[in-house]
Amino acid sequence: MRNPAIALRLRLLAWSLPLAIAAELGIALFSLWITSISVIVVTVGVPLTLASTFAVRWFADRHRSWAANVLGEAIPRPYLLVRPGAGVLSRLWTIIRDPATWRDWIWLLVNASVGFTLSILSFSLFAGGLFYLIYPFLWSVTPPAVFSDPFGGVFHIGQLSEAFLMVPLGPVFLLIWWSSVVPLGRLNARIMHGLLAPTDTARLTARVEQLASSRAETVDTQAAELRRIERDLHDGAQARLVSLGMSLGLAAELMANDPEAARKLLSEARDSTTSALAELRDLVRGIHPPVLADRGLDGAVQALALANPIPTHVTVQIPGRLPAPVESAAYFAVAECLTNAIKHSGAGWIGVDVSYQSGPPSGLLVMLVQDDGRGGADTAAGSGIRGIERRLAAFDGHTDVTSPIGGPTQVRMTLPCELSSPKTSHSSATG
Amino acid sequence: MRVVIAEDLALLRDGLIRLLEAYQFEVVEAVDNGPGLLRALITHKPDVAVVDVRLPPSFTDEGLRAAIQARREVPGLPVLVLSQYVEQLYARELLSDRAGGVGYLLKDRVSNVGQFVDAVKRVAAGGTAMDPEVISALLVRRASDEPLTTLTPREREVLEFMAEGRSNSAIAARMFVTEKAVSKHSNNIFAKLGLEQSEEDNRRVLAVLAYLQA
Numbered sequence: 001m002r003n004p005a006i007a008l009r010l011r012l013l014a015w016s017l018p019l020a021i022a023a024e025l026g027i028a029l030f031s032l033w034i035t036s037i038s039v040i041v042v043t044v045g046v047p048l049t050l051a052s053t054f055a056v057r058w059f060a061d062r063h064r065s066w067a068a069n070v071l072g073e074a075i076p077r078p079y080l081l082v083r084p085g086a087g088v089l090s091r092l093w094t095i096i097r098d099p100a101t102w103r104d105w106i107w108l109l110v111n112a113s114v115g116f117t118l119s120i121l122s123f124s125l126f127a128g129g130l131f132y133l134i135y136p137f138l139w140s141v142t143p144p145a146v147f148s149d150p151f152g153g154v155f156h157i158g159q160l161s162e163a164f165l166m167v168p169l170g171p172v173f174l175l176i177w178w179s180s181v182v183p184l185g186r187l188n189a190r191i192m193h194g195l196l197a198p199t200d201t202a203r204l205t206a207r208v209e210q211l212a213s214s215r216a217e218t219v220d221t222q223a224a225e226l227r228r229i230e231r232d233l234h235d236g237a238q239a240r241l242v243s244l245g246m247s248l249g250l251a252a253e254l255m256a257n258d259p260e261a262a263r264k265l266l267s268e269a270r271d272s273t274t275s276a277l278a279e280l281r282d283l284v285r286g287i288h289p290p291v292l293a294d295r296g297l298d299g300a301v302q303a304l305a306l307a308n309p310i311p312t313h314v315t316v317q318i319p320g321r322l323p324a325p326v327e328s329a330a331y332f333a334v335a336e337c338l339t340n341a342i343k344h345s346g347a348g349w350i351g352v353d354v355s356y357q358s359g360p361p362s363g364l365l366v367m368l369v370q371d372d373g374r375g376g377a378d379t380a381a382g383s384g385i386r387g388i389e390r391r392l393a394a395f396d397g398h399t400d401v402t403s404p405i406g407g408p409t410q411v412r413m414t415l416p417c418e419l420s421s422p423k424t425s426h427s428s429a430t431g
Numbered sequence: 432m433r434v435v436i437a438e439d440l441a442l443l444r445d446g447l448i449r450l451l452e453a454y455q456f457e458v459v460e461a462v463d464n465g466p467g468l469l470r471a472l473i474t475h476k477p478d479v480a481v482v483d484v485r486l487p488p489s490f491t492d493e494g495l496r497a498a499i500q501a502r503r504e505v506p507g508l509p510v511l512v513l514s515q516y517v518e519q520l521y522a523r524e525l526l527s528d529r530a531g532g533v534g535y536l537l538k539d540r541v542s543n544v545g546q547f548v549d550a551v552k553r554v555a556a557g558g559t560a561m562d563p564e565v566i567s568a569l570l571v572r573r574a575s576d577e578p579l580t581t582l583t584p585r586e587r588e589v590l591e592f593m594a595e596g597r598s599n600s601a602i603a604a605r606m607f608v609t610e611k612a613v614s615k616h617s618n619n620i621f622a623k624l625g626l627e628q629s630e631e632d633n634r635r636v637l638a639v640l641a642y643l644q645a
Contacts, residue, residue: 270542277539281516290485291518294492299520306519307568 009178012185015066016123019188022059023116029056030108037096046088053095060104063111064196067189078103078198081209100202107195115188122184125177133170139163218394221387232283240276244269288328297327301334301352310342310371312350319356320419322365329395330354330365330415333388337369337411340384345373345409356419365415375407388413432555435477436461437468437494438513439486443538447481450541454548465493472501472508479555483538484514484521495521506530511554513538522565534560534596550596559596566594578624586623589616 033052039045057079064075078100082091095101131138139147140160150157150166157163198206251265284290292300298316305312322330334352341350353368379385379401388411389399397415434456438444441463448458460471464487472480480501486493498510511534512525525533534554540562541547550560570579570591582590592602599617603610620626 273542274539277515277537285516290516291520293490294485295520303518303520306523 009181012070012122012181013126016119016126016181016185019066020116020119020123022063023111023119026059026108027112029059030105030112033105033108040092046092049092049095050088053101056104056108060107060196063192067192067196070185070189071193073193075193075197076203078196078202081206099199103195103199107192110191110195114191118184118188122177122181125173125180129170129172129174129177131170132166132168132173135166135170136160136163214390214393214396217390221390229283229287232279236279236283237276240272240279244272244276247272289331292327292331296321297330297354300331301354304331304335304338305350305352308338308342308350310347310350312338312352314352314354316354317356318354318365318419319358322417323420326365326395326415326417329391329397330367330413333391333397333399333413334367334369336384336388337413340377341369341371341373341409344377345371345375345407347371347373347407347409358419362416363418365417367413367415368410369413370408370410373407373409374405375403375409376405377401377403377409377411385411432479432552433457433459433475433477434551435459435468435471435475435480436482437463437465437471437480437486437497438483439463443483447541450544450547451481451551456551464488465497468494469497469501472497472510473504476505476508479509479511479532479551481511481513481551484512492521495524499524502528502530507532507557509554509557510534511536511551511560513541517562517564519565519568522561526559531559532557535565536560536562537564553596561595563591563595566591569594581623582620586616586620589613590620593617593620 029052033049033056036045036048036052040049057077061077064077068075080094080098080100082094086094135147135150139157140163147157147163157165247265247269251262251269254262254265289300289303291303295303296318298318301314301316305314321327334354338350338352341347350369350371353366353370355366357364357366377385385399385401391397392399392413392415395415395417397413400412401409402412403409432455434451436444436447436451436458438447438461444461444463448461451458459475459477462468462471466488468480468482468486480498482494482498484492484494486497495512498512502508502510506528507530509532510525512521513536514521515538517535517537522535525535532554534550536547536550540550553560570587579587588606589602592605597605599613600610603613606613
C-alpha cells in the first residue's frame with residue numbers, strides 16, 4: 001500500500017480482531033499459569049510451571065513485537081537470564097524471583113480487560129460503519145423482524161426506502177474509526193510497553209551483570225597476555241642478552257691469547273643481538289603493531305592484507321582516527337579473522353570491509369571479513385572467534401558469524417565508538 | 432660523499448655518525464626530528480640520507496613521510512630508511528615513484544658494518560637496498576603465483592638477492608658460482624616472469640619488485 005496513513009490503519013484493522021481474541025485467550029494462559037504454580041509442591045507442577053511460563057513468555061513476545069512495530073521502538077525482553085546448564089529447581093527459582101514474570105501476569109489481566117476493550121472498540125467502529133452502509137441490503141435479504149427496529153425500536157422501518165435513512169450513519173462511524181484507530185492502537189501498545197518492557201531497575205541490573213562478566217573476562221585476558229609477554233621476554237630476549245654477555249666476556253678473556261677464537265665469539269655475539277631484536281620485534285607486533293600507531297586502523301589493515309598469502313581486498317572508510325584502545329581491539333579482531341581464514345577456510349579470496357556509521361545514538365565501527373572458503377566455522381570450538389568476542393565485548397562490541405557448511409564465511413563485527421579527530425580517510429586496495 | 436642522518440636516539444645517532452665517518456662519509460647534518468629532516472634534505476641535497484622511520488614530534492612514521500616528501504621536491508634524492516621493523520606497505524610507498532635510490536633496512540643490519548656501508552653506497556649510486564625480510568615476505572606471499580612456482584630453488588635464490596639490489600658479481604660471490612652462471616639464471620628468471628631484460632641494476636630490481644607487488 002503506497003499511502004502510509006491508509007496502510008497503517010489497515011494493518012491496525014487487520015490486527016484488532018485477532019488481538020481481541022488473543023486477549024481473552026490470555027485469560028486461559030493466566031489460569032493455566034496460576035494452576036501450575038499452585039500445584040508446584042506436587043511434582044507435576046514443576047514441568048507444568050516451566051511449560052506455562054514458556055507459553056506466557058512466547059505470548060508476551062508476540063505482543064512485544066506487535067507493540068514495537070506500532071510504536072516504532074524496540075521493546076527488549078526483560079527476563080533474567082538462566083545460567084547455562086542450571087538445574088530445574090534453579091530455573092524455577094529464577095522464574096519465580098523475576099519481577100518480569102509477575103509483570104507479565106498483571107499484563108495478562110490488563111490485556112484481557114483494557115486491551116480487549118481497546119481492540120474490540122476499534123474493530124466495532126469499523127464493522128459498524130460497514131453495517132450501516134449496507135443496511136438496506138441487510139434489511140431486504142433478512143426476514144422482516146430482524147432489522148426493522150434499529151436503536152431498540154425508537155422508530156420502525158417498514159419499507160426499503162426507509163432503510164436507506166440508516167446509510168449516512170455508515171460514513172459517520174467510518175470517520176470516527178479513521179480518526180480513532182491510531183490513538184487506540186497506540187494506547188494499547190503503550191500499555192504493553194509499560195508492562196512488558198524491562199523496568200529501569202531490570203535494565204540496569206542486566207547491564208551491571210553484563211558489565212561485570214565482560215570486565216572479568218577482560219581482566220583475565222589481560223593477565224594471561226601479560227604472563228605470555230613475561231614468558232616470551234624471559235625465554236627470548238633476556239636469555240639472548242645473557243648469552244651475549246657471556247660471549248663478550250669470554251671474547252675479552254681470549255683476546256690476548258687466541259684472537260681467532262675471540263673473533264668467532266664476537267661474530268656469534270652479533271648474531272645473538274640480531275635474534276634478540278627479531279624476537280623483540282615479534283613481541284612488539286603482538287602487543288601493539290607499530291604500523292597501527294603510525295597509520296591507524298586503515299594503514300594497519302592494509303599492511304595485514306599485504307602480508308597475507310591469500311589475495312585480500314581491503315576497503316576502509318573511517319572519517320577520522322578511532323580512540324587508541326578501540327583501534328587496537330578492532331585491529332586484532334580483523335587480524336584474528338584473517339588468521340582463521342588462512343588456517344581453516346581454504347579460501348582463494350578474502351574481503352575486508354571496514355566502515356564507520358556516525359550516530360545517533362552513537363557512532364558504530366562495522367568490520368566485515370568474508371571469504372569464499374569452505375565455511376563451517378565453529379564459534380564454540382573455535383577459540384579464535386571466542387577470543388574476538390571477548391576482545392570486543394569489553395567495548396560493548398558484537399560478533400556475528402555466518403558460516404554454512406560449504407561456505408562462504410562472513411564475520412560481522414561492530415564496535416560502538418566515537419571518532420577522536422575527524423579527517424577524510426578513504427582507501428581501497430588489493431593486496 | 433655527503434650524507435644527512437636523521438635519528439632521534441642520541442646513542443644511535445652518534446654511532447651512525449662515527450660509523451659513516453670511519454668509512455670516509457662526510458656527515459653534513461644530523462637531525463633528530465621530522466621537520467628538521469625535511470629542511471636538511473632540501474637545503475643540503477646530500478648524496479645520500481640515512482633516515483630512521485620513527486621520529487619526533489609525532490613518534491610515528493614521520494621520517495618516512497619526510498623522506499617521501501623530500502623526494503617529491505628533489506626527485507631521485509637517495510634515501511636509506513632504517514627501522515626497527517619492516518612493513519611491506521612502507522617499502523611499496525618508497526618504491527612507488529620508481530626513481531630508484533631507495534633503501535629500506537632493519538636497524539639490525541647496521542651491525543654488519545661492511546654490508547651496511549655497501550648498502551648506503553648502492554643507494555647513493557641510485558640503486559636499491561631492500562631488507563631480506565621484505566623480500567622473503569613478498570616471496571612467501573606470492574609463492575602460490577603461477578610463474579613463481581616455475582622457478583628453480585637456485586633461481587629463487589638469485590631473485591631474492593636481485594631484489595635486495597645486488598649486482599650479478601655480488602650475487603656470484605655470495606652463491607659461490609661464476610658471474611656467467613648468475614646471468615644465465617637471471618635471464619631464465621626474466622623469461623619466466625615475463626620481464627624485459629635491462630642493463631641497469633636498479634631498473635631490474637624495481638621491475639622485480641613491481642612484479643611481486645602487482
